[in-house]
Amino acid sequence: MADLGYAHAIAAAAPEQFLRLERDAGHSSRFTDVDQVLANLIAAALAGAKIADIKAGPPSDKNNDTITLTPLGAAEKAYVHTAFSLTAQQARGAWFLPEQGSLKAGIMNLPAYIRNDPWYAITRSADDVARVQFASTADAVAAWSLLIPLFERLMAPVHTRAAGSTDTPEEQTATWEAITNSFDRLGLNTRATLSVLTYRGGWSSLDRTGQARARAGLLDVLAGSDLQQIAARYRAERVQALAAATGKKAKAGTPLARKVLTRSLQPVLSAYFAGDWLAFLDYLDMPPNPNEEVVTALPTPKLYVSGAAKAATVAADHGLDVDDVHAMLAAFMGQDTSVSAVEKRVEVMSRWWTQFDALHAKQTAGMPALWGLREEGGIFIGRRNRHVEPIYRTLLTTDLVADVDQLWDGIVLPRWPETIVSEPYPHRLMAETFGPAMKFWEGVALTAWYICEGPYSRTSLEGLRNYHQRDLRALEEAGTPIHQSLFEELANAEQYLGPAQEIGSESYETDIAEVEGVRLSLRISSGGQRRDGFEILRDIVTRHRQGWTRRYLREYLQFRWNNELSTVARELHRLIAVRGKPPTFRQFAKLAAEAANHWFNGDLSKLYTTIGEKAPAAPRRVDLLPTSADKFVNAVYLALGGQYYDDELHTSDPKAVDRYREIARLAARGIYYLQIAEATGQRPEPAQFGIKEYEWDWAGGVDRGWPVFERAIDQAIGGFPSLLRARPQ
Known part of the structure; x- marks a missing residue:
């Protein structure tokens, strides 16, 4: 049985008693840095400095913002990086940390807005939201676990008053009493200052200037307080909660981390113990549970994808008949062939790319546009009978179209992982699986076409690089970049195009949005313009596309499946590390559905096999869609x-x-x-x-x-x- 004396003592202690017990136990020094950093950031904020600088990622990139704590000095930055970086905390076993998230960072900047822009402080702070990858900066983890919770506490009077309330008088009185008591626990003498903000404290009688002064007055009182003491008392409360939860679960000895670390307590371990559960147990003078397994590194994903290509080598090494090896591989993958589901799709996508390239390479002025080879999904409906066969069904070979229809015609919905259901747009799903290379090269080819053949282009030749910056960044991350000379040559070639020519007055339609799968279009009556010289641009694009293909296509497609499947395997291992057991089939479906739909026709069991895990069930296939x-x-x-x-x-x-x-x-x-x-x-x-x-x-x-x-x-x-x-x- 673990000795819970210290844990119980600090869990029940008042803030000043907690800190005294901590000093007597010799634990205070471990928190010197975090308390000092927090106090310095509070001081900077109350003095009017924006402490959270948010750099927005591209609008099309979700969770790609960055957040920086600007007032940190060199020594503080070094401490924050050591204590709060995602990789460092995961190496200590903190696999519960989110990989990405949305941080309402404006609460940290609210004091600055109150000081510098009092009329719009609440609105401006609400706009400061950072959608981040937690691996991007250690500051993001520090903001999530340490700073945002504290500033939510300190700014509660301002936010509560700004939000208004429809609660009963009794409920509003209780809310404000709770806020006032929370300030008392932090050692703040703010009751007089808070009185005007509280329910029936006279707030409604103040004009706009008076209300701004009241908010600034609260900041003045906070700034004049012992900020180091505020940081320490706040820490005491949060660590107390973690200690109390640990003691509650310690009926049969030291509890396992996963039994204690609820979502609300995970940030506490991250903020004050750098994500290290064993360090927290040492702080409590409790021995680790004998069954506690601290995972400091996840297993390297091992993917079973390309066995068929190695069958002859395996047969020769082990003295087996090659046909027997193929049969064993097929049985392992649960299918009638040793060619894996991933290999089949890579082969079909390679064929698709060959035909896509050939069609664009031979296109000449006056021919129909090739928009639509890459299906985007969505249905034209209502405005005239638009039901015509998409161009990929007429321009691509019949066998290729049939293979895409077959290999991407099923998906899994995470809510119902036991069944594979109909995918209405197999060719759209194939294009999604292929990824940014297809989108980029099609976009460049279509831009060249519409600039010359009209009626309009969504971007100029000079603006191509910026227009496709998201896809270009993805291709760089894949190690298959687009050479910058492509954009230079296209921009330079514009001088050799013919002069702009007006195109009649015929009207045409262009897509402007898609709602629930229905495409909305805009009819434009102007005829637009065209220019001679399409073949000049076509040849530049073709030469660069074919050069990229020879150098990178095989590597790119391998990156696509390897990256996506490895991510699923890593996330599965992360969940097992956090929970101590595999996720349920539905939980796995939430993280793996997209990969299963891309590479396995929605079959989660085949995805399990590919990442070397045993599937808990074999999904059934049901198809009620009788036609396209x-x-x-x-x-x-x-x-x-x-x-x-x-x-x-x-x-x-x-x-x-x-x-x-x-x-x-x-x-x-x-x-x-x-x-x-x-x-x-x-x-x-x-x-x-x-x-x-x-x-x-x-x-x-x-x-x-x-x-x-x-x-x-x-x-x-x-x-x-x-x-x-x-x-x-």
Whole structure:
């Protein structure tokens, strides 16, 4: 049985008693640096300095902002890096740390805004949100675990007053008493200053200037306090909570870390013990649990992907028949061939790329545009009958189209991992699997085309590099960069193009948005411009694309699958390190669904096998989609009473256009209805489908519209299959 004397003592102690017990036990010195850094940052903030500098990443890049704690000196920066870097804390076993997240960093800058921009302080602080990768800077981890929680505490009076309240008088009184008591525990003599901010304290009688002075007055009182003592008392409260939780779980000896570290307590271990559970136990004078396993490094992912190519070598090394080796590999992967699912898709994508390159290389002025070879998904519906075969079905070879249709026609929905359901856009999913190289090279080729052949281009030749900066950065990270001379040559070649020529006055449409799978387009009446010389740009792009292909394509596709599958394996190992056991099938699906959809047609069990793990289940495949997604959605649209219409209807009957738009959105959502039915084996419940997200005025309300919608689904697929269970009554 662990000695819990010290743990129980500090857990029940008042702040000043806690700090005295800590000194007597000889533990105070371990917190000198963190308390001093925190006090210095509080002082800088209260003096009017923005302590969190946020550099926004590109708008198209999620979680790519960076956050820097600007007032830190050289010694403090060194300490923060040592104590708070993600890799350092993970090396101490803190695998619970998030890989990425959204930090409401404005709370740290709120004092500066109150000092320097009092009229808009709350609004400006609300805008300071950093969506970060926690590995980007140690400052991000320090902000998450240490600073933001404290500033939320110190700025609670300002935020609570700004937010207003609809609570009862008793509830509001209790809220403000809790805030005042929390300041007392920090050793702050602020009751007089807080009184005007509290419920019925006279706040509403102040004009705007008076309210700004009251906020600044609170900062003055805080700034005049012993900030080192505030930092220490705040630490005492947080460590007390962690000690109390540990003692509560210590009925049969020292508890395991995962039994104690709830989401609210994980930042405490990160902030004050650098993520080190054993250091915290040493602080409590408790021995580690004999079953405690501190994982300081995750296993290196081992992927079973390319066995077929090595079959002959393996057979020769072990004196086996090569056919037997292929049979063993096939059995291991749970399929009838030794060629892995990943190898099949790499081969198909390589063929696709060859045909894509050939089509663009031979394109000449006057030919149709090649926009649409890379399917983006979405359905044209309503405005005229747009149902035409996409160009990839007519320009790519039949066998290639069929292979894409087969290898990417299924996906897993994380909510229902036991079933593989229909993917409505296999060619879109293939393009997504291929990644930024396809998007970049198609974009460059189309820019060259539309600049010369019109009617307009989304960017100029000079702006290509900036327009594709996200894809270019991804290609650099893959080790397959685009040579900068491509952009220089294209920009220089513009001088050799012919003069701009007006293109008639014919109208055309261009995509402007996509909502629920339905593409919205804008009709432009101007004819635009064209210029002679497309072949000049085409040849430059072709030469660079083919050079990149020879040098990098094989390496790039390997990076795509290796990076994605290794990430899944690493995250799986991280979860096991945190929880001490593998995640459930559904939990695994949340982190692995995208990779399974890209490389295994939604089959999570094959993904498990590829990363060397045993799958808890073998998903079943259910396919209720009888035809292409476009044909199905258009059939539902017509069955619901939708009609194809011309632009004139916008003027003659705008209400009809609104009605058809409502029906079009619902028809597009019919794909999801089928996917739920495939996953669950029964018709979706209205709430499960998400009926509140759609308008039902076209049917006179949801009660009348829902049965009509279900009948339209039945009609579009030729009658609902009898294999589905009836919806429970």
